[in-house]
Amino acid sequence: MRFLGAIAATLLVVGAVGAAxxxxxxxxxxxxxxxxxxxxxxxxxxANPGMLxxxxxxxxxxxxxxxxxxxxxxCHGNARASMKGVAARYPAFDKxxxxxxxxxxRINSCRTNHQQATPLAFExxxxxxxTAFVARQSQGVPIETGADPQLAPFVAKGRELYMQRQGQLxxxxxxxxxxxxxxxxAGAAITQGHPTGYPLxxxxxxxxxxxxxxxxxxxxxxxxxxxxxxxxxxxELELYLxxxxxxxxxxxxxxxx
Amino acid sequence: xxxxxxxxxxxxxxxxIIEIKTLMSHIMESGYRHKASGEAVPxxxxxxxxxxxxxAEIFRADLFPAIAANPFFSFFTTVTESGKFxxxxxxxxxxxxTASASISVE
Amino acid sequence: MHPPSNSTRRQFLGLAGAAAVLGTxxxxxxxxxxxxxERLASAIRNVTGGAAVKTGKVKLEVPPLVENGNTVPLTxxxxxxxxxxxxxxxxxxxxxxxxxxxxxxxxxxPHAGRAQVSTRIRLTDSxxxxxxxxxxxxxxxxxxxxxxxxxxxxxxxxx
Numbered sequence: 001m002r003f004l005g006a007i008a009a010t011l012l013v014v015g016a017v018g019a020a021x022x023x024x025x026x027x028x029x030x031x032x033x034x035x036x037x038x039x040x041x042x043x044x045x046x047a048n049p050g051m052l053x054x055x056x057x058x059x060x061x062x063x064x065x066x067x068x069x070x071x072x073x074x075c076h077g078n079a080r081a082s083m084k085g086v087a088a089r090y091p092a093f094d095k096x097x098x099x100x101x102x103x104x105x106r107i108n109s110c111r112t113n114h115q116q117a118t119p120l121a122f123e124x125x126x127x128x129x130x131t132a133f134v135a136r137q138s139q140g141v142p143i144e145t146g147a148d149p150q151l152a153p154f155v156a157k158g159r160e161l162y163m164q165r166q167g168q169l170x171x172x173x174x175x176x177x178x179x180x181x182x183x184x185x186a187g188a189a190i191t192q193g194h195p196t197g198y199p200l201x202x203x204x205x206x207x208x209x210x211x212x213x214x215x216x217x218x219x220x221x222x223x224x225x226x227x228x229x230x231x232x233x234x235x236e237l238e239l240y241l242x243x244x245x246x247x248x249x250x251x252x253x254x255x256x257x
Numbered sequence: 258x259x260x261x262x263x264x265x266x267x268x269x270x271x272x273x274i275i276e277i278k279t280l281m282s283h284i285m286e287s288g289y290r291h292k293a294s295g296e297a298v299p300x301x302x303x304x305x306x307x308x309x310x311x312x313a314e315i316f317r318a319d320l321f322p323a324i325a326a327n328p329f330f331s332f333f334t335t336v337t338e339s340g341k342f343x344x345x346x347x348x349x350x351x352x353x354x355t356a357s358a359s360i361s362v363e
Numbered sequence: 364m365h366p367p368s369n370s371t372r373r374q375f376l377g378l379a380g381a382a383a384v385l386g387t388x389x390x391x392x393x394x395x396x397x398x399x400x401e402r403l404a405s406a407i408r409n410v411t412g413g414a415a416v417k418t419g420k421v422k423l424e425v426p427p428l429v430e431n432g433n434t435v436p437l438t439x440x441x442x443x444x445x446x447x448x449x450x451x452x453x454x455x456x457x458x459x460x461x462x463x464x465x466x467x468x469x470x471x472x473p474h475a476g477r478a479q480v481s482t483r484i485r486l487t488d489s490x491x492x493x494x495x496x497x498x499x500x501x502x503x504x505x506x507x508x509x510x511x512x513x514x515x516x517x518x519x520x521x522x
Contacts, residue, residue: 036426051280318482331482
């Protein structure tokens with residue numbers, strides 16, 4: 001509850017200021033807001049706890065699953081080559097559903113359609129591990145999400161959700177992450193909300209988690225009803241945020257406070 | 258499925274002091290948390306971590322609930338010969354994992 | 364963006380095996396902190412057996428302002444030789460306000476070459492952290508730091 005007071009107090013002061021998008025030149029990864037110790041934790045692969053999931057994901061990548069008795073590697077081969085840059089293009093347009101899907105959903109669609117296996121639960125260790133392993137192959141690759149013109153209406157919807165005030169605190173994402181990113185909320189830096197490092201290891205979680213988990217936490221934070229995992233609104237928000245971060249380097253698995 | 262990350266140099270010169278870093282996946286449930294229902298969450302932690310070189314113990318840690326999830330350790334040792342480091346994590350609920358890494362000393 | 368350090372010289376090892384199922388952490392609330400300065404003193408006595416503890420030799424590194432109390436990097440080093448006849452034999456870390464005063468015990472020997480260990484700890488609140496080194500001659504040395512733990516914004520209530 002104590003956090004709410006801080007949120008409300010910070011934003012009342014600047015409540016009159018309208019939402020303004022961050023100029024390209026001023027965009028900063030959440031990494032740049034961190035203290036040196038946390039940066040070191042991310043930079044050193046053998047000190048970054050997110051690498052435990054990447055390692056686990058590599059095992060799963062090579063393990064046969066489902067009625068088809070196929071492993072990811074049986075179709076996609078060496079992920080270091082085949083998956084390089086892939087996470088930097090997600091969420092991507094899915095022809096089958098005519099909608100954007102995120103990387104977790106893409107992995108599950110592969111499991112269902114090609115491995116004939118049951119989909120993995122959101123935030124399960126298995127799904128986080130596979131996602132982390134795939135995303136790790138794009139480390140350093142500039143984000144390209146949203147380039148596909150078929151995505152345009154969904155990017156627009158995501159932007160609308162990002163701008164829309166909601167919840168008991170009546171806040172939109174933009175009120176913190178565009179208007180107040182240079183300020184602090186209690187002891188924590190308010191970042192610009194660029195999802196460059198997901199799935200990432202959050203010290204608060206003491207675990208790896210997805211962008212959907214982070215978005216749901218933020219929505220709960222403004223006292224709104226969080227969308228369910230996999231809801232179209234969450235994917236549209238992910239899509240907007242990733243396209244907003246276009247050109248920034250992928251960091252997965254990142255570490256954040 | 259548990260996973261561990263071990264960082265040991267593949268080779269070193271005789272007499273070098275090398276750094277060893279280890280990460281083990283574990284929730285480290287402190288036993289001091291309660292669910293929203295009020296029910297206590299039972300303790301589930303790693304209680305002991307040991308590193309042996311060619312069979313002899315070179316480093317050991319006793320862990321308490323104040324050690325963060327996915328325990329990380331960094332420590333040092335002087336290498337005098339080629340051989341094998343063996344790592345062992347032991348904890349609540351029968352948790353027991355091992356890993357090893359070899360070093361070539363010139 | 365950040366190339367792995369020493370990736371050519373170092374080796375990565377993984378292991379996979381049967382282990383406890385690591386599920387999602389349940390929704391929880393914390394009990395009030397139980398450790399007190401008295402309990403801290405008692406935990407230290409358990410290690411020293413009541414012997415005098417001198418200030419010095421030990422360096423305790425914790426970020427002065429912690430970003431999240433759930434994962435706090437900590438390094439203890441002892442400025443002392445590591446020789447068979449004269450070395451640091453163990454390092455003990457304590458805290459003042461967590462539910463339990465003990466954090467970790469590290470057992471070293473002269474072969475360590477350098478009396479230095481790092482780990483990551485949990486601190487429920489701003490408090491004092493104490494490190495005590497035991498030398499092979501039976502003497503005890505210590506260092507302590509006061510750590511400020513900031514509260515995280517936007518913590519989750521329900522997972």
